[in-house]
Amino acid sequence: MNAPVRVLVCDDQALIRTGFVTIIDAQPDLEVVGECGDGRAGVELARRLDPDMVVMDVRMPVLDGIEATRQLAGAGVAHPVKVLVVTTFNLDEYVYEALRAGASGFLLKDAPPAQLLQGIRTVAAGSSLLAPEVTRQLVGKYAARIRPADGRPQETPLTPREMEVLRLIAEGLSNNEIAGKLVISQETVKTYVSRILTKLDLRDRVQAVVYAYRRGLVT
Structure with a gap:
């Protein structure tokens, strides 16, 4: 069997974060290796835990998800981490800035669990999560x-x-x-x-x- 995809969940809303962790950990091919509530902690945890990918919120305290994504997956990063941005804000500007920062995909938080899981698998496999x-x-x-x-x-x-x-x-x-x-x-x-x-x-x-x-x- 292949090793499960190691996922870090970064979201400042504890209830949503717990929901993501529960959904992801229930899958045999996925494993949550860490969770946090702000972008700076997300960057630090990612560098320490070396996950396969990060599920990243946009609006968070200390350091927002766009800048955290840039530090983890942006141009010039020595060991970039794949990032799937998940947010409540369906604004083109957020999508554009997230992708420009280095994110591999973008989903809304109201997406059904199956779509979230498929998004994680898609990004972890090296594909981008944006329809043409x-x-x-x-x-x-x-x-x-x-x-x-x-x-x-x-x-x-x-x-x-x-x-x-x-x-x-x-x-x-x-x-x-x-x-x-x-x-x-x-x-x-x-x-x-x-x-x-x-x-x-x-x-x-x-x-x-x-x-x-x-x-x-x-x-």
Whole structure:
């Protein structure tokens, strides 16, 4: 059997935190290794306990969840931790800031338990938890903030075909949609996506989207 996914739960509302811990610990493939009620404690615990992922609230005392996520999963972090942001606030700005800080996914607290558990498993497996249409909407709204100031495309180590796939990812297309557009198999698309993430040292598709816009590779 594979070792269970080790989860740290960070939420300042004790009742919600206890509920998350109970739901997660009841799963044979998941294990809660720690819990806390503020962002600073979350950062300290994550560095000490080395969990596979963190379930992170946004609004917390001492240090908010966005900054805690940045310290755990942001650019330049030596040993980044996967973060799933779970919040009561369904605001585009929070989603954008969480992803920009390095989060791999975003869920609302009123999501059913099954969705929370699936989200944890998805992020722990290395995938991002955002539907293509959500990615499209967010990038469309905030792309101007992350494009290069001069608007000129910057060089990348990708082949022309990999660049084509990256642009389609940045447009919010799923693997199936990319396969149809390029007339290739989904397995081939997965191979290209894996190569792109490896070459660019990116964690997931969300980071690939931000990378593409920051370097002016899409308009």
